[in-house]
Structure formats: structure tokens, C-alpha cells
Amino acid sequence: MSDIDVTLAAIGLHPIKSCGALAPREALVIETGLEMDRTWMVVDAHGEMLTQRELPRMALVQPTMRLNDLVLRAPGMLALHLALDAVEARTRVRVWGDVVKAYDMGALAAQWFSDFLGRPCRVVRFDPEERRLSDRRWTGETEAETAFADGFALLVTSTASLGELNRRLDERGQPPVTMARFRANLVLDGLQPFDEDHLDEIVFEADGGPVRIQLVKPCGRCGIPNLDPSTAEAGQEPGATLAGFRADARVDGAVTFGMNAIVREGVERLLRVGQLGRARFAV
Numbered sequence: 001m002s003d004i005d006v007t008l009a010a011i012g013l014h015p016i017k018s019c020g021a022l023a024p025r026e027a028l029v030i031e032t033g034l035e036m037d038r039t040w041m042v043v044d045a046h047g048e049m050l051t052q053r054e055l056p057r058m059a060l061v062q063p064t065m066r067l068n069d070l071v072l073r074a075p076g077m078l079a080l081h082l083a084l085d086a087v088e089a090r091t092r093v094r095v096w097g098d099v100v101k102a103y104d105m106g107a108l109a110a111q112w113f114s115d116f117l118g119r120p121c122r123v124v125r126f127d128p129e130e131r132r133l134s135d136r137r138w139t140g141e142t143e144a145e146t147a148f149a150d151g152f153a154l155l156v157t158s159t160a161s162l163g164e165l166n167r168r169l170d171e172r173g174q175p176p177v178t179m180a181r182f183r184a185n186l187v188l189d190g191l192q193p194f195d196e197d198h199l200d201e202i203v204f205e206a207d208g209g210p211v212r213i214q215l216v217k218p219c220g221r222c223g224i225p226n227l228d229p230s231t232a233e234a235g236q237e238p239g240a241t242l243a244g245f246r247a248d249a250r251v252d253g254a255v256t257f258g259m260n261a262i263v264r265e266g267v268e269r270l271l272r273v274g275q276l277g278r279a280r281f282a283v
Contacts, residue, residue, distance in 0.1 A: 004195070006202065008275045009159050010179065010187040015070055016123070017041040017095075017148045018051035019061040020229070021180060026272040029211055029263060031145045033153030034185055034271070036065065038126075040082065040105070041148040042113050045120045047093040049148070052224050055117050056232040072112070080112040082123070093124050095148050101127035134262060138217040144262035152260035155219055156196055157184040161257065164193035165238055168245070174237050181225040181238065182257055186213070186271070191279070196259050197248070200282040204266075204275050211266030220254030 013022040017038045028035040042050045042058065052058045057074075064071040072080040087103035094100075102124040104110075113121040126132075126147040134144040134152045146153045157179065166176040179187055188196065197218060204211040226239045239255065248256040 003278050003280045004190060006188045006190040006277045006279045008186060008204065008271060008273055008277065009189040011271065011273055012179070012184050012187070013037045014183060015039055015063045015065065016061065016072070017049065018058045019072070020059065020063055021183065022063055022065055024065075026270050029266045029269050029271060031263065031267055032147040033149065033263065037185060038148040040070075040123055040125050041093065041095065041102070042117075043093050043122050043124055045122070047091065047122075049093065049095045050117070050121065052227055053222060056227050056234060057117055059227055059229045059232045061116070074116050077112065077116055080109060082109060087125050090127075091124060095132075096150065098132055100132050101130045103127060138260070139262055142262060142264070152217065153263050154185045154213060154261040155183065155258050156186045156188065156202070156213065156215055156261045157182055157258040158188045158191045158193070158196050160191050160193045161196065165241065165257070168241050169238060172241060174241065177225070177238050180229045181227070183224070184258055186261075188279070197256070198281050199259070199279050201264070202277050202279045204271060204277040206266060206269040206271065206275070208269050209266065211269050211271055212264040213261045214264045215259040215261045217260040218248045218251050218254070218256040219258040219260050220248075220251045221257050225257070
């Protein structure tokens with residue numbers, strides 16, 4: 001199969017793991033993916049990560065990025081401001097099986113999230129000196145870094161795949177869903193539905209040189225896409241529809257949507273919505 005031209009249709013940034021997303025027009029590529037993506041995380045009193053899986057209301061925390069701070073808003077709460085250039089005590093936290101160095105963001109942030117989520121919480125920022133590596137079973141010889149994302153620097157999806165999913169939902173009498181449910185970083189135009197499953201690499205020509213993104217692992221989906229991000233209410237869709245046609249043998253039959261990816265080249269270069277790229281299919 002020959003290479004194919006693609007366009008970067010949308011960028012998604014999730015500053016706080018499992019909270020709301022930003023849709024910037026451009027984003028800086030760094031070693032762990034996109035700058036400010038999954039940089040912060042909410043943890044319990046023991047430093048264990050908290051996500052929408054157990055606390056769906058996290059979806060209602062909406063961020064706004066300003067020059068010097070990240071502003072968080074949630075229903076019934078005054079805005080919380082997290083400084084971009086300040087942290088407090090050093091700490092260690094667990095994200096999945098990894099215990100990593102982080103910085104606590106202080107008592108005010110902890111109280112804000114504790115009040116909103118109804119249980120004791122702390123907010124932490126990933127220590128930029130930490131090197132959390134993705135699973136080498138999927139990245140091979142490459143030591144690919146990530147911050148507080150589940151396992152990989154980036155998640156790549158396509159508008160065509162969402163369109164096909166919504167077509168199938170409509171056939172089942174179900175309402176359409178948006179890409180927000182899938183928490184993607186890079187959304188591509190120019191592909192056929194689920195072509196991203198079979199891509200090896202995407203190269204975007206950025207100022208200063210190429211940005212090379214390697215797609216390494218199908219993204220097995222948990223129950224989070226069944227949460228409506230605007231209400232935090234759980235349903236059966238789109239998971240039930242996906243289960244009918246999206247089992248992937250590469251990940252032991254898990255239901256997948258999107259591809260986990262790593263940064264091969266392009267740190268400190270900008271990706272922009274509308275940027276053209278060249279996608280290469282795996283041999």
C-alpha cells in the first residue's frame with residue numbers, strides 16, 4: 001500500500017489527566033508528546049492516580065490555558081488557578097504500574113479537587129527530570145518517553161473513523177458522539193475509516209524540520225468513551241457498537257479506537273491544525 005497525504009484536522013491537549021481538554025490551533029512537540037498534555041494528575045491520599053474510571057465527575061473539570069496559569073472551572077466551584085511556573089513539595093506518585101517523581105501543587109488545589117470530587121485528593125505535576133518510558137514490547141529499541149498519559153506519548157485518530165462509528169451508531173438508532181470521548185492528541189483527515197490501524201509513521205513538515213510520529217500500538221478502550229464528557233453520565237455507547245466490529249488480535253482481542261504513538265523526531269517543533277503530512281503504511 002502506498003503512502004498517503006494527510007492533514008492535521010485537530011489537536012487535543014489534556015493538561016490534567018482525565019479532566020477536560022483543550023483544542024489549540026498549535027502545540028509544541030516535546031519528548032513526552034505535546035507540551036502540557038497530561039502534565040498534571042489528580043491522586044488520592046496515597047499518591048495513586050485517580051481517573052474518570054472511578055470518578056466520572058473529573059470530566060466536568062474544564063481547563064483554560066493562559067500565559068502564566070492554568071485556570072480550572074467546574075460546576076458549582078470558583079475557578080482554580082494553577083501556576084505554570086511554580087510547584088510545591090516533591091513527592092512520588094503511581095500512574096498504572098509506574099512510581100514516578102512529581103511535585104505537589106499545594107493545599108488550595110488539593111482542597112478544590114477534594115471538594116468537587118467528594119474524596120481526599122492531591123494534585124501533582126510531572127517532574128520534567130523524570131524519564132517514564134513506554135512499554136518496549138511496542139516501541140522496540142526506542143526509549144520513548146511519556147508523562148502521565150496511560151502509556152504512550154500520543155494518541156492518533158481520524159475523522160473518517162469517527163464518521164464510520166457514527167454511521168453505525170445511527171443504524172442502531174443511537175445519537176452520534178464526538179471525538180472528545182476518545183481523548184485524542186492528533187486527529188487526521190485524508191484517511192479511510194480505521195486506516196490509522198495500519199500506519200507505521202506520519203511525517204509532518206514543520207518549521208525547522210520534520211516531526212516524525214510512529215504509530216506503535218492499537219489503543220484498547222476502557223469504559224471512558226461511554227461517559228458523556230458534557231454531563232459525566234455513563235451509558236452503553238459507543239462501546240457496545242465498537243464491540244461489534246473493533247476487536248483487535250494484536251491486543252488480545254481488546255476493543256480499539258485510535259493508535260498509540262511515540263515521537264521519533266521533531267522535539268521543540270510546532271504542530272499546527274491544517275498542517276500537511278505524509279503517512280506511511282506498515283509493510
